[in-house]
Amino acid sequence: MISGLRDAIYLRLRLWFRRGRGELSVRVAALVLGVACSLYGAGAIAQPDGLACLVDASARVKVGAAVTGLMAEVMVDRGDLVRAGQLVARLDSELEAAQVALMLAKSQNDAAVLTARNQLEFTSRKVERLRPLIASKAVTEAVYDEARTDMSGAQARLKDAERSLEQAGLELRRSEAQLRQREVRSPIDGVVTERLLxxxxxxxxxxxIMTIARIDPLYVETYAPIELIGRVRVGSRAAIEIEAPVGGSYTATVTVVDSVIDAASGTFGVRLSMPNPDRTVSAGLRCRLRFESAEARSELDADTAVKR
Structure with a gap:
């Protein structure tokens, strides 16, 4: 009972210290962690029932918005399951929606383009009719030059109208992006753990606005004795036993092995990923683990026998 409590305190302090949480100063936190490491190193690492571990969410995201504003609607509450990309909240967007409607109307108004195109076709036909007449001196050079000038002006007006229509399309895209910024979507699959607004x-x-935790997969955090350095590798598997009263046996895979050893306790951090597709296991549970690698198991058993 005492050793299990000691394990839990140790693991939570290590995780808390690594994440930089809490109101205590760094010096006080380091002191508390050092005491915990001393207690833990006194006999909690190598026990016949495996290493102490803690089940944790694989991600916790504090979901915000790209802009400030009045909350119009929050569609989810604490405990709700959400999918990545799901709309979970919306800020007031009446002004942005009106802007989108305005820019949509502008981008679809091609009257100026049609008018300029008709004018260009008219002036082009006029120039074509005058071209053979200029050779026979039936019209003066001034009349022909005037027609060509009108055609050049029509070409410029057509380009300007097309450019304005294209610009209206770009402004529509910007207005739509600003409208989307008023929508808040979940970045991950998970469960809502806090609703703050x-x-x-x-x-x-x-x-x-809210906190969303990813619980599939779950992370299993543990600190292994220095004797297992080089024997526990990324990809190694471990059997996970959830402690009473919840209970249950699961399998997890090592995803992270710390390269820096904690000198105070003679341990190094190991993170495992444990599938939880049915969400039957909750984050925050204490557990015990034993590595399935024969090499790691034999080293852990030998260390246990020595400390006995």
């Missing part, structure tokens, strides 16, 4: 509240800059 509701409809009618104002979202200020950097203020999160």
């Amino acid at each position: 509701s409809s009618g509240e104002y979202r200020y800059e950097q203020a999160p």
